[in-house]
Structures are given as C-alpha cells and as structure tokens.
Amino acid sequence: MIRLENIHKTYATGNNKLHVLKGIEVNINEGEMVSVMGSSGSGKSTLLNIVGLLDTHDEGDYFLDGMLIKNMNETKAAQYRNKLLGFVFQSFNLIPFKNAMENVALPLYYQNVGRKKRNRIAMEYLERMGLLDWADHLPSELSGGQKQRLAIARALISKPKVILADEPTGALDSQTSMEVMDILKEVNKDGITMLIVTHERDIANRTDRIIWLKDGIVEKDIFNGELKAYKERKLISVETK
Amino acid sequence: MKIIDIDKWQEIFLTLKKNKLRTFFTAFGVFWGIFMLVVMLGSGKGLKDAAYGGLGKLATNSVFINPARTSISYKGFPKGRVYSFNNEDTKVLLERVKEIKYLAPRTVGFGSAINNVVRGEKVGNFQVMGDYPATNMINPMQFVKGRFINETDITENRKVASIGYRVYEEMFEKDEDPIGQYLRINGVYFKIVGLFKSYRANNNGGEYDNQVIYLPLTTTQRTFNLGDVVSGGYAITSQDGVSATLVGEKVKAILRERHNIHPDDERAFDMENLEQEFNEFEMLFNGIDGLIWIVGIGTLFAGVIGVSNIMVIVVKERTKEFGIKRAVGATPLKIIIQVVQESVFLTTIAGYIGLSLGVGLLELISYAMSQSGADTEMFSNPSVDFNKAITALVLLIISGIFAGLIPARRAVKIKPIEALHDE
Numbered sequence: 001m002i003r004l005e006n007i008h009k010t011y012a013t014g015n016n017k018l019h020v021l022k023g024i025e026v027n028i029n030e031g032e033m034v035s036v037m038g039s040s041g042s043g044k045s046t047l048l049n050i051v052g053l054l055d056t057h058d059e060g061d062y063f064l065d066g067m068l069i070k071n072m073n074e075t076k077a078a079q080y081r082n083k084l085l086g087f088v089f090q091s092f093n094l095i096p097f098k099n100a101m102e103n104v105a106l107p108l109y110y111q112n113v114g115r116k117k118r119n120r121i122a123m124e125y126l127e128r129m130g131l132l133d134w135a136d137h138l139p140s141e142l143s144g145g146q147k148q149r150l151a152i153a154r155a156l157i158s159k160p161k162v163i164l165a166d167e168p169t170g171a172l173d174s175q176t177s178m179e180v181m182d183i184l185k186e187v188n189k190d191g192i193t194m195l196i197v198t199h200e201r202d203i204a205n206r207t208d209r210i211i212w213l214k215d216g217i218v219e220k221d222i223f224n225g226e227l228k229a230y231k232e233r234k235l236i237s238v239e240t241k
Numbered sequence: 242m243k244i245i246d247i248d249k250w251q252e253i254f255l256t257l258k259k260n261k262l263r264t265f266f267t268a269f270g271v272f273w274g275i276f277m278l279v280v281m282l283g284s285g286k287g288l289k290d291a292a293y294g295g296l297g298k299l300a301t302n303s304v305f306i307n308p309a310r311t312s313i314s315y316k317g318f319p320k321g322r323v324y325s326f327n328n329e330d331t332k333v334l335l336e337r338v339k340e341i342k343y344l345a346p347r348t349v350g351f352g353s354a355i356n357n358v359v360r361g362e363k364v365g366n367f368q369v370m371g372d373y374p375a376t377n378m379i380n381p382m383q384f385v386k387g388r389f390i391n392e393t394d395i396t397e398n399r400k401v402a403s404i405g406y407r408v409y410e411e412m413f414e415k416d417e418d419p420i421g422q423y424l425r426i427n428g429v430y431f432k433i434v435g436l437f438k439s440y441r442a443n444n445n446g447g448e449y450d451n452q453v454i455y456l457p458l459t460t461t462q463r464t465f466n467l468g469d470v471v472s473g474g475y476a477i478t479s480q481d482g483v484s485a486t487l488v489g490e491k492v493k494a495i496l497r498e499r500h501n502i503h504p505d506d507e508r509a510f511d512m513e514n515l516e517q518e519f520n521e522f523e524m525l526f527n528g529i530d531g532l533i534w535i536v537g538i539g540t541l542f543a544g545v546i547g548v549s550n551i552m553v554i555v556v557k558e559r560t561k562e563f564g565i566k567r568a569v570g571a572t573p574l575k576i577i578i579q580v581v582q583e584s585v586f587l588t589t590i591a592g593y594i595g596l597s598l599g600v601g602l603l604e605l606i607s608y609a610m611s612q613s614g615a616d617t618e619m620f621s622n623p624s625v626d627f628n629k630a631i632t633a634l635v636l637l638i639i640s641g642i643f644a645g646l647i648p649a650r651r652a653v654k655i656k657p658i659e660a661l662h663d664e
Contacts, residue, residue, distance in 0.1 A: 054568060054658040074653065075572045082570020093565045093661060097255055102248070110570040115247060154569065 001065060001162060001193045002028040002051055008059035009046055020046045022216035023060070028195065030161070033188040035196045035204040038213035044197045045166060047213065051195060052085055052164045053077040065161055082110050086155025086192075088184075090167035092147040094139040100126060100150055101135040107158040125153040129183070145176035152183055156192075163187065165196040169203055181206050253583045256555060267551045268591035270544030271637070275592045278537030278633055279599025279625050285533050287623030289526045294621055297440040297450070298381045300343075300478045301519040304489035306496075307474035307511040315503035324500050324509075326471040328462075333499065334475070338491050340483045345375040347473030348458055351427060351465040358412065358454065359425040365411045368453045369426055370473060371461030379476050382450065387420045387435035394434075394457040400464070402426065403435035407451035424454070429464050431456060442621070474511070485516035541640065545588065549644040552584050556648040563652050564660025573653035580652060584645025585638055592637035600625060 009021040020043045028034055036044045049055035050062065053069065062069045065084055072080075086107075087093070094103050101122045108118035126132050129149040139147055148168060155163055165184065169177035181203060188194045196207060204210050212220035257264045314320040331346045348371035356364040377389040382405075389403050402424060404412075409419050423430045431454075439450030461467060477492060479485040493510055496502070502509045556563075563576050603623045610620070 049658045052568075054661070055656055074567075074657075075574065078567055078570050078572040081568060087568050089661070093561075093568070095562055095565055097252075106566070107569040109248060110566075110572070110575065158570070 001030040001032070002026065002195070003063040004047075004051075004060065005062075006060035007047075007050065007057045007062060009043070009050065009055075009057050020216055021050075021057070024213075024216075024218060026211060026218060026221075028193060030193055031188070031191045032209060033185070033194045033196075033207045034209045034211060035198055035207040036211045036213060037198060037201075037204050038219075040199070042213040043216045044213050048164055048166050048195065048197045051162075052087060053081050078110075082107055082158060084161050086158065086160040086163045088148065088151050088155050088163060088165035088168045090170035092139070092144075092151050092171075094147060094150060094154075096139055099136045099138055100131060100142070103139065103150060104153045104157055106154060111158065121157060122153075125157050126150075128156075129153045143176075144172050145179060148172060148176075148180050149183060152180070152187070156187065160192065162193045162195065165194070167198055168196060169198070169200065174202075177203065249579060249582065252579070253586055256559075256583060257587065263551060264587070267548055268587055268594075270547035271541070271588050271591040272544070272595040272598075274537070274541030274544035275595035275633055275637060276599045277540050278533070279596055279630070280602060281533040281537055282530075282629055283599070283603035283623040283625045284620075285526070285529050286625065287620045288529065290623075291445070291621040292522060292526070294442055295445045296519070297446065299515065300379050301515055302481075302483075302485040303379055303476060303478045303515045304485050304492075305474065305476050305513040305515070306489065306492060308500075309509055309511040311502055311506055312508040313503035313506040315506070316501045318501055324502075326474060326496070328469040328471065330496060330499060331471060331475075334492055334495060337495055338488060340480050340488045340491065341477055342480045343375040343378045343476075343478040345373050345379055345476040346458060346471040347372050347376070347476070348461045348467055348471060349473040351461060351467060357427050358408070360412045360423070363412050365408065367405075367408050367411075368449075369461075370453060370455055371458035371467075372455050373458055376455065376476065379478050381440070382437035383440055385436045385438055386418075387433070389435055389437070390455055390457050395459050398460045398463050399457060400429065400431045400460055401434045401457065402431040403437060403455045404433055405451040405453045406436065406438045407448065408454055409436050426454065426456070427465065445621075479516075486514055489514060538636070541636070544591075545640040545644050548584055548588055548641065549647060552580060552645055552648040553651070555583070556580060556652040560652070560655070560660050560663040564657050564663065567653075567657040568661060576653050577646070577649040580649035581642055581645035584648075585641035588637050588641030588644060589634075592634065592641075596630060596633060600630070 004024050004026040007021050007024040008019070011018040011020060024043075024047060036047060038044045046055065050057045051064070053064075053072065056072075064080070069080075081087075095106070098106070101119055104125055105118040105122035108121060113121075123132065123135060126135050129152060131146060131149055131153065134142060134146060134150075139150065142150065148171075152163075163184070168184065169180055172180060177200070184194060184196070185206065194207075196203065198204055208223070210220070210222045211218055212222070308323075308325050311318070311320050311322045311324070326346070328346075331344065335341065335344055349369075351369070351371075356366055357369060358365045358367050372390055373395060374389060374391050382389070385406065387403070390401070393399070394401050404419065404424070408424075412424060413419050413422070419433045419436050422433050424433060425431075439447035441447035441450060443451075458471075462469060475492070477485070477488060479488040489512060493512070496510070497504060497506070563571075566576065567573075603625060607623055611622075
C-alpha cells in the first residue's frame with residue numbers, strides 16, 4: 001500500500017540546510033497497523049507528511065496504492081488526500097465554527113456530495129463514534145477525547161485506504177488515549193491501513209509493527225511476531241530489574 | 242459548482258459578521274467610491290442636459306448667415322456699405338451649392354410695432370417672421386394642431402400663419418380652437434393653419450419660440466412691401482456627412498461674388514456656426530465625462546484596494562482553516578473560489594448600496610429642482626443612465642474578483658502542512 005524507496009528530504013532555512021530524511025526504505029502492506037517511533041528530530045512527522053501528500057520529498061520514489069507519486073500538483077494531491085487518505089492530528093484540527101456533524105461531513109463536501117446526503121452519512125459516523133448526541137455542538141464544547149473521536153469520524157467518512165495519525169493521543173490523558181487506540185484498532189480491523197506517529201511506547205505497543213527512525217533513517221523495523229517477542233523481552237527486562 | 246451552496250454562504254456571512262466594524266469600513270470604501278461616481282456622473286449629465294436642452298431639436302450641422310456692413314472697399318464700393326440678401330440669392334444658392342440639405346431664408350423687421358397682433362378685443366406684441374417650410378426642418382417645433390408653412394403657401398402667397406403656444410394663450414380663450422381663425426397682423430388678416438410648442442424648456446429658450454408667428458416668406462414680401470429682400474438672412478443645414486462649416490464657406494463665396502464683397506472681408510457677414518459650437522460643447526462635456534470617470538474610478542479603486550487589504554488579513558487569519566480543508570481534500574481552486582466569492586460578495590453588496598443611494602440622491606435632487614422650479618439652463622434633470630450604472634456594477638464585480646484573487650493565491654501558495662501548523 002505504501003512503498004518508500006530511498007526517500008530524502010531537506011529543509012532549507014535561510015542558509016542552513018537541514019537534511020531530515022536520509023534515504024528511508026519502508027514497505028507497508030494493506031491492512032497493516034504500523035507505528036513510527038523515534039526521538040524528536042528523527043524525522044517521523046516529516047515522513048508522515050510526505051506519505052500524507054501534505055509535503056513533498058526531494059529524492060527517491062514513493063508509491064501510494066501502487067501509484068508513483070512524483071511532481072504532483074496541489075489539485076491532484078488534494079484529490080488523493082480526499083479519496084485515499086484520512087488524517088488524525090494531535091491538535092485535532094477541527095474547524096471551530098462548524099458543528100460536529102459539519103466537521104465530519106467536510107471531506108464529502110469536497111467530493112460534491114449533496115448537503116442532505118453528506119449530513120446523513122456524517123450522522124452515521126458520529127453514531128459509530130458515540131457522538132450522536134453531540135452532532136450540533138461546536139468543537140469547543142467537546143472534551144479532548146470527543147474531539148479526537150470526531151476527527152477519526154472525519155477521517156473515515158470518505159472511506160480511505162490509509163489513515164495517518166500524527167501523535168493522535170498526544171493531547172489526551174492515558175485513559176482517553178487507550179479509548180482512542182481501541183477505536184483505531186477497530187478501524188484497522190476493517191482493513192484500513194494505519195500509520196501512527198507516536199513517541200509513547202504504550203501506544204506503539206498496541207500496533208502490529210514498529211518502525212524506529214533515527215537521524216533520518218530506519219534504524220529498526222520490528223514486525224508482529226517479533227513484536228510480541230520484543231514486548232515479552234521488554235517485560236522480562238522490566239521484571240528482572 | 243453550485244451557486245446556492247448553503248455551507249459556502251454560511252461561511253461568508255460568518256466571516257463578515259465576526260468582524261462587523263472591519264466589514265463595515267471595508268464596505269464603506271467601495272460604497273463611497275461608487276456613490277461618488279454615480280453622483281458625479283449624474284451631475285455631469287445634469288450640466289450636459291441643461292446645455293443641450295437650449296438647442297431643442299435644432300439640427301446641429303447648421304450655420305446661420307446674416308448680412309453685415311462691409312469692412313473693406315472693393316470694386317469702387319466704399320467700406321461700411323450696407324447690403325442685403327434677396328430672392329435671387331436664394332435661388333442661386335439652392336442651384337449651385339449641392340451640399341445644402343435645407344436652406345431657410347427669412348424676412349423680419351416688419352410689423353414690429355407695439356401691439357402688432359390684434360384679434361377682436363385682444364391685442365399682443367409678438368415676433369413675426371416670414372419663412373420657408375425648411376425652417377421647421379432645421380429648427381423643428383412640436384405641433385399641437387395643424388401644420389407649418391408649406392410649399393403651396395409660398396408659391397400662392399397665401400395669407401396663413403402658424404403660431405406659437407404663447408400667442409394662442411394670449412389671443413384666444415381657453416379651449417378655443419385656433420385653426421381657421423384669423424389674426425390681424427400689422428393690419429392684415431392671416432388665417433391660422435398651425436399651433437406649435439417649442440421642444441425647449443420655457444426657461445431655456447422655449448418661451449422665445451412660443452412667442453413667434455410664422456408667415457410664408459413670399460406673402461410677407463408682397464403684403465408688407467419688402468420687395469425681394471431676405472432681411473432675416475439664411476439658416477442652412479448641410480447634407481449628412483458634409484461639414485456645415487464648409488457649406489457655410491461655399492455660400493459666403495457665392496454671396497461675395499453676387500454682392501461685390503472683398504474676398505477677405507469676413508466682417509461683411511454675421512455668421513453663427515452651430516456645428517462648431519456644438520462640437521466645442523461635445524468636447525467640453527466629453528472632457529468633463531472623462532474626468533468624472535477618472536476621478537470616480539480612482540475613488541473606487543481606493544475602495545477596492547481596501548477590500549484587497551482586508552482579504553489579505555482574512556486569509557492570514559484563516560490560514561489554519563484553509564490548511565485543514567486542504568488536508569481533507571479541498572483543491573486550491575476551491576479555496577481560491579471561496580476567497581474570491583467573499584470579496585465579490587462584499588464589493589457587490591457595498592457597491593449596490595452605493596449605486597442605489599447615489600441614484601436615489603440624484604432622483605431626490607431632480608425632484609426637488611422640478612418642484613421648486615430651480616430647473617435652470619445651468620443644471621437640469623440629473624440622472625445616471627442604465628448603461629452607465631451597469632458598467633459601474635460590472636466594474637465592481639471585476640474589481641471584487643481582483644481584490645480577492647491576489648490574497649487567495651497567497652492562501653494556496655504555501656504548502657498545506659505549513660498552513661496546518663499556522664497558529
């Protein structure tokens with residue numbers, strides 16, 4: 001579903017050049033639930049932005065759903081984001097003056113779905129997220145967990161193939177974080193590929209695969225089976241301490 | 242794209258409402274621009290109407306030639322000689338100058354005594370002229386009843402008269418039919434065949450026109466012993482597409498030859514060139530009009546710059562919102578359209594109000610002037626014609642598009658990820 005070959009990204013700020021990604025090689029299959037970890041500055045957010053077509057890479061090949069993403073103009077990128085991708089952000093990124101239902105329906109608005117139809121679909125997704133009673137509330141009237149569930153509903157409404165989550169639990173307490181992770185796992189069971197950037201081990205541990213970034217390259221890539229073993233080793237090491 | 246898109250309009254109203262004062266001042270710039278443009282255009286038209294109203298339906302490609310004293314001695318004749326045009330001149334001019342469309346000779350100066358017009362108990366003093374049918378082609382009157390002097394009147398020397406409305410009012414009872422009645426003019430009875438009104442406003446030359454009595458030129462020459470003298474000179478209209486000035490010069494050349502006037506003696510003729518005056522008028526008013534458009538559009542432009550400025554701020558404030566929208570699939574075009582629509586909406590509404598109030602003010606002035614009788618030869622009927630109003634409105638919409646386009650392009654120029662991180 002997502003294939004990255006030798007991806008490079010350099011930010012130029014003034015005269016300084018910051019080489020953030022230095023040849024990323026990753027292949028994520030359909031339906032995988034993957035977390036990306038790494039210390040701050042390791043390039044994990046940059047990687048997510050490139051995968052999410054919110055930013056462009058300088059070098060290397062990026063295949064999304066079998067298509068080579070290269071020199072893509074903004075119109076095309078917007079259409080891909082709309083159809084293929086769903087985003088969940090740390091700061092929720094809801095539109096403050098639109099109510100919950102309108103926020104969820106927004107992606108369908110850009111697919112030119114009629115107002116009645118998109119609001120009906122939005123209500124279905126709100127129901128799924130347990131937010132039906134909050135449909136006409138503004139985001140400012142919701143709690144952090146509710147906001148994030150709202151954002152997930154918005155990400156799901158266009159039936160994307162990939163959900164990209166950037167620190168989805170970063171602004172939530174640990175209990176709400178777990179609830180949100182439950183929802184994301186539920187979504188993943190429907191076959192939607194999921195890429196979660198996080199620095200919380202608890203969160204990463206609930207995914208099937210962890211990609212460790214360090215200084216712009218993939219340092220470790222730990223898969224499902226190994227993950228369990230890894231987890232156990234960790235557990236043992238904690239217990240033996 | 243649908244025109245009626247509730248979400249889009251909701252957003253537009255919301256943004257405009259969120260900053261009421263800012264919206265008001267932005268809109269005021271455009272409002273003031275279009276308001277001033279309309280009021281100035283209307284005033285310009287008021288001046289022009291008043292000036293042209295003094296011409297009535299007078300053919301503007303006309304010249305008027307009268308004899309004057311010669312100023313150069315020529316062929317043994319001394320300078321300062323008085324001469325006059327005659328019937329033979331009329332005949333020769335019509336034969337030799339093919340560019341003449343209408344030639345109207347006139348006799349005046351008879352029957353100018355006090356109380357020259359009598360009917361029963363009523364007496365009056367009016368301007369009496371002997372004319373050709375061509376007069377009504379050069380300076381047309383509006384006929385209430387009957388007709389003007391015609392060819393048969395001329396050839397048969399009929400004693401008929403076509404009278405102005407003031408003459409009728411003075412010499413007849415109310416609702417009396419003047420046609421077929423007689424007026425005694427300078428002691429001779431003339432049968433009335435026509436009653437006319439001037440096209441000009443009463444205080445703009447109309448009163449003069451309405452006090453005239455037209456008689457057939459030939460009849461006046463015969464009845465009042467004027468011989469063959471054309472004492473009132475000629476009114477000449479040139480053929481379409483031919484300069485009246487040129488025709489005037491040709492006519493003068495022939496008259497010089499026939500009356501032994503020195504070729505360089507300009508003062509021997511008293512010529513009024515309506516064509517030239519009219520062209521000068523045209524130039525003056527076109528100049529005024531041009532100036533109004535320049536100033537008006539300048540003012541409007543300042544207003545539009547204001548809108549553009551505000552849109553830059555609006556776009557800046559909403560960077561994050563646009564970032565979110567782009568992340569969920571809004572194409573740059575949709576963002577641009579949204580910003581432009583907002584700007585066009587603002588300018589159009591503000592402009593429309595300015596336009597309406599401007600037109601309203603002009604109507605009010607016009608009404609007040611006609612009520613108080615202040616409608617003068619300086620200023621009359623200020624108004625803006627439909628085409629100019631539409632032009633102004635179209636101009637507004639276009640400027641609204643441009644005012645929105647520049648900030649909108651800035652909104653989509655930054656990467657969506659940068660927009661998302663904007664706080």
